[in-house]
Amino acid sequence: MALEYKLLYESKECNARLGEIHTPHGVIETPIFMPVGTKATVKTMTPDELKDLEAQIILSNTYHLYLRPGHSLVKEAGGLHKFMNWDRPILTDSGGFQVFSLGKMRKITEEGVVFKSHIDGSEHFISPEKAVEIQNCLGSDIMMAFDECTPYPATYEYAKQSMERTTRWAKRCKEAHKNTDKQALFGIVQGSMYKDLRLESLRQLVELDLPGYALGGLSVGEPAEIMKEVLDYMVHEMPRNKPRYLMGVGSPDYIFEAVERGIDMADCVMPTRMARNGAFMTSKGRITIKNAVHRNDFSPIDDECECYCCKNYSRAYLRHLFKENEILGARLATIHNLFFLINLMKNIRISIREERFLEFKNDFYQKYGYKK
Amino acid sequence: MALEYKLLYESKECNARLGEIHTPHGVIETPIFMPVGTKATVKTMTPDELKDLEAQIILSNTYHLYLRPGHSLVKEAGGLHKFMNWDRPILTDSGGFQVFSLGKMRKITEEGVVFKSHIDGSEHFISPEKAVEIQNCLGSDIMMAFDECTPYPATYEYAKQSMERTTRWAKRCKEAHKNTDKQALFGIVQGSMYKDLRLESLRQLVELDLPGYALGGLSVGEPAEIMKEVLDYMVHEMPRNKPRYLMGVGSPDYIFEAVERGIDMADCVMPTRMARNGAFMTSKGRITIKNAVHRNDFSPIDDECECYCCKNYSRAYLRHLFKENEILGARLATIHNLFFLINLMKNIRISIREERFLEFKNDFYQKYGYKK
Ligand SMILES: [Zn+2]
Ligand SMILES: [Zn+2]
Numbered sequence: 234m235a236l237e238y239k240l241l242y243e244s245k246e247c248n249a250r251l252g253e254i255h256t257p258h259g260v261i262e263t264p265i266f267m268p269v270g271t272k273a274t275v276k277t278m279t280p281d282e283l284k285d286l287e288a289q290i291i292l293s294n295t296y297h298l299y300l301r302p303g304h305s306l307v308k309e310a311g312g313l314h315k316f317m318n319w320d321r322p323i324l325t326d327s328g329g330f331q332v333f334s335l336g337k338m339r340k341i342t343e344e345g346v347v348f349k350s351h352i353d354g355s356e357h358f359i360s361p362e363k364a365v366e367i368q369n370c371l372g373s374d375i376m377m378a379f380d381e382c383t384p385y386p387a388t389y390e391y392a393k394q395s396m397e398r399t400t401r402w403a404k405r406c407k408e409a410h411k412n413t414d415k416q417a418l419f420g421i422v423q424g425s426m427y428k429d430l431r432l433e434s435l436r437q438l439v440e441l442d443l444p445g446y447a448l449g450g451l452s453v454g455e456p457a458e459i460m461k462e463v464l465d466y467m468v469h470e471m472p473r474n475k476p477r478y479l480m481g482v483g484s485p486d487y488i489f490e491a492v493e494r495g496i497d498m499a500d501c502v503m504p505t506r507m508a509r510n511g512a513f514m515t516s517k518g519r520i521t522i523k524n525a526v527h528r529n530d531f532s533p534i535d536d537e538c539e540c541y542c543c544k545n546y547s548r549a550y551l552r553h554l555f556k557e558n559e560i561l562g563a564r565l566a567t568i569h570n571l572f573f574l575i576n577l578m579k580n581i582r583i584s585i586r587e588e589r590f591l592e593f594k595n596d597f598y599q600k601y602g603y604k605k
Numbered sequence: 606m607a608l609e610y611k612l613l614y615e616s617k618e619c620n621a622r623l624g625e626i627h628t629p630h631g632v633i634e635t636p637i638f639m640p641v642g643t644k645a646t647v648k649t650m651t652p653d654e655l656k657d658l659e660a661q662i663i664l665s666n667t668y669h670l671y672l673r674p675g676h677s678l679v680k681e682a683g684g685l686h687k688f689m690n691w692d693r694p695i696l697t698d699s700g701g702f703q704v705f706s707l708g709k710m711r712k713i714t715e716e717g718v719v720f721k722s723h724i725d726g727s728e729h730f731i732s733p734e735k736a737v738e739i740q741n742c743l744g745s746d747i748m749m750a751f752d753e754c755t756p757y758p759a760t761y762e763y764a765k766q767s768m769e770r771t772t773r774w775a776k777r778c779k780e781a782h783k784n785t786d787k788q789a790l791f792g793i794v795q796g797s798m799y800k801d802l803r804l805e806s807l808r809q810l811v812e813l814d815l816p817g818y819a820l821g822g823l824s825v826g827e828p829a830e831i832m833k834e835v836l837d838y839m840v841h842e843m844p845r846n847k848p849r850y851l852m853g854v855g856s857p858d859y860i861f862e863a864v865e866r867g868i869d870m871a872d873c874v875m876p877t878r879m880a881r882n883g884a885f886m887t888s889k890g891r892i893t894i895k896n897a898v899h900r901n902d903f904s905p906i907d908d909e910c911e912c913y914c915c916k917n918y919s920r921a922y923l924r925h926l927f928k929e930n931e932i933l934g935a936r937l938a939t940i941h942n943l944f945f946l947i948n949l950m951k952n953i954r955i956s957i958r959e960e961r962f963l964e965f966k967n968d969f970y971q972k973y974g975y976k977k
Contacts, residue, residue: 277932302925553674560649
C-alpha cells in the first residue's frame with residue numbers, strides 16, 4: 234500500500250480531526266494546506282524555500298505537464314520528484330478540471346474527452362486510462378481519478394449523469410492503475426449541490442475501497458453557505474479511516490470552515506497568484522501593496538509574522554519592487570502568503586489538539602474582519 | 606576617510622594586481638566583479654543568495670532610484686543598505702550614463718543636464734551637486750562623480766570639450782560632497798579613444814586627489830582592440846595606490862583583458878540580463894537553454910560548476926522552466942551566471958598570486974572558444 238492514514242485525534246467541539254498520511258516520500262500532518270506547483274514548480278519558489286516554510290506536500294498538474302514538457306520526458310528524467318528536485322510528497326490532480334476549464338472544443342464521450350490544447354490548438358484525447366498512465370509516469374504519491382468536474386449551477390439530470398460517469402471512470406482508473414505500492418489513487422465525489430447525488434457518489438466510490446476521497450465540484454463559484462451545507466452532511470458519511478481532501482480551497486475562512494467539518498487536505502492557487510499581484514494575506518486582512526498609503530511605511534507587512542519577508546523588508550521597499558515589476562517582489566510576497574497559510578494550518582492543528590479550535594477560529598475571524 | 610586601498614601584490618608577468626578596498630561596510634578583495642542591482646535589487650536575487658555566491662559589493666543606479674522610489678524616500682528608510690537589506694558595500698553610479706542613454710530631450714549646459722524621465726516624460730535637472738546630493742541620500746560606500754559619458758565614436762573636438770566639462774563637474778562634485786568619512790567619491794576618466802585626452806583627463810582628476818578612479822566611455826560599442834589599447838597606456842599612468850574601476854565590463858574575455866592591464870573593479874548587467882533570457886555562461890561557452898537540443902538532456906548546465914543550479918537541476922528542467930516563462934528559470938540562471946563570474950574572478954585572484962594568470966587566461970580562452 235502506497236498510503237496509510239492514521240487518525241490521531243478527533244475534536245470534541247466539532248468535526249475537526251488530526252491525522253497523519255504516510256507516503257513513500259514522507260509523512261504529512263493533517264489537516265494540511267498544499268501549495269500548488271502547476272507546471273512542476275511552485276511559482277517563484279525553490280524546493281528549499283518551500284521546505285523552509287515547512288511545506289509538507291505540493292500539488293502538481295497532470296493536464297499542464299502532459300502538454301509540456303510531456304509525461305514521457307518527466308518519466309525519462311526519473312519522475313516528477315527528481316525532475317523538479319522535490320523529495321517530499323506530491324499530489325497530482327487528474328487533469329479533469331483543466332480539460333474542462335482550459336481545453337477548447339472538448340467532446341465528452343463515455344470513452345473520455347477529446348479537446349484542443351489551450352497552447353497550440355492541437356487535438357488530444359484523455360481517458361481515465363490515459364490520466365492514470367500520465368500520473369504513473371509522473372510518479373506522484375497521490376493520484377486523482379479522472380472526473381468530470383460538474384460546473385455550478387447544474388440541473389439535477391446533468392449532475393446525475395455526470396456523477397455516474399465519474400464513478401464509472403473512477404472504476405476504470407482503479408483497474409488501469411498498477412503501481413499501487415508506490416502511488417495511491419483517490420476518488421473524487423461529485424453530484425453538484427444535490428445531497429442524494431453526493432451521497433450516492435460517495436457510496437459508489439467507497440465500494441471501490443480507494444485510499445482517499447476528495448470532494449470535487451466545490452469552490453467553483455457557489456455561495457459559501459452551499460459549500461458548508463454540503464460539507465455538513467458529507468462529513469458523517471465519509472470514511473473515518475481515509476483522508477478527506479477538499480479540492481481548490483485556500484482562503485483562510487474556507488480553510489477554517491472545511492477543517493471544522495472534518496476536511497484533512499486543501500489546496501489552492503490563490504495565495505501564490507495573489508502574491509504575484511502584490512496582495513498579501515495578513516492576520517488583519519488583505520494588503521494591496523501598490524496602494525499609495527504604503528509609500529513611506531517602513532513597517533513590515535505583518536508585525537506578527539515570522540517569515541523571511543516580514544523579518545527583513547518594509548512595505549515601502551515591497552511597494553517599490555512591485556511598482557518596478559521586480560521579480561524579488563513576487564518572490565517575497567509568495568514566501569509571505571505561503572508562510573501565512575502553512576503557519577495558519579499549523580496553529581489550527583495545535584488548536585484542535587488543545588480543544589480550542591472554535592475559539593481560535595472566532596479570534597481569527599474577528600481580527601481578519603470576516604463575518605462569522 | 607571612507608575608503609582605503611591596500612595594494613597586496615603585483616604580478617611579475619603582467620600588470621595584474623591584488624588588493625583590498627576597505628569600506629564602512631566591509632572589505633572587498635580586488636580584482637572584483639560587481640553584480641548590478643539597478644533598482645535597489647539585483648534582479649531575481651535576495652541579498653542572502655548574493656552572499657551565498659560570495660558577492661562582496663553590488664552596484665546600484667542613481668538615475669533610476671532618483672526617479673523611483675526617490676532618494677528622499679531611500680534616505681527616510683535609513684539609506685540604501687537598510688532599504689534593500691544589503692549590509693555589504695554598495696557602489697552607486699552617478700546617473701550620468703543613464704541621463705544620456707535613457708533620458709529624453711536632454712539639454713546639456715555647463716550647469717548640468719535637463720532631461721525628461723523615460724518613465725513619464727516629467728522634466729528633471731541633474732547637476733554635479735544634485736548627483737552628489739542624491740548619492741549622499743542613498744548612502745553608498747562608493748559614489749561616482751557626475752560625468753558626461755562620451756559616445757563612441759566622437760570627434761576630437763567634441764571629446765575634448767566633453768572631457769574638460771567632466772573634470773569641471775568632478776571638481777564641483779568634490780566640493781559638494783560633505784559626507785567624506787562615510788562615502789568615497791570616485792572620478793571618471795573620459796576622453797574617448799584619444800590618448801592625449803585620456804591622459805589629460807586623468808592628470809586633471811588626479812589633481813583632485815580622489816580615493817579612486819574609473820575609466821568611463823569604454824565598453825560602449827568600440828572594438829575590443831581599442832579598449833585594450835586605451836587600457837595599455839592608462840595602466841602606467843593611473844595612481845598605483847588607488848583602486849581602478851573599468852565601468853560596464855562583464856564578459857569573461859573583457860574581464861581577463863582588463864585585469865591583465867591592472868584593473869581592480871568591473872561591473873556589468875550582462876550576466877544577469879543574459880540569465881533572464883535563458884543564456885548561461887559556462888567554461889565551454891554560452892548555452893541557449895531554449896534550444897531543442899537540451900529537451901531531454903538530463904545533465905547540468907556545467908558539470909564543473911558548483912552552483913545551486915548546476916548541483917540540483919538538469920538542462921531539460923531548466924529548458925522546461927524557460928519555455929513556460931517560470932520565474933524559477935530566471936532565478937536559477939542568474940544564480941549560475943553570477944556564480945560563474947564571481948568564481949572566475951576568485952580563480953583569477955588565485956592565479957595572480959601564484960604567478961600563473963596568463964596561463965589561466967590561455968586555458969580559459971581555449972576552453973571557452975575565444976580567440977586570443
Ligand atoms: Zn510575513
Ligand atoms: Zn552553475
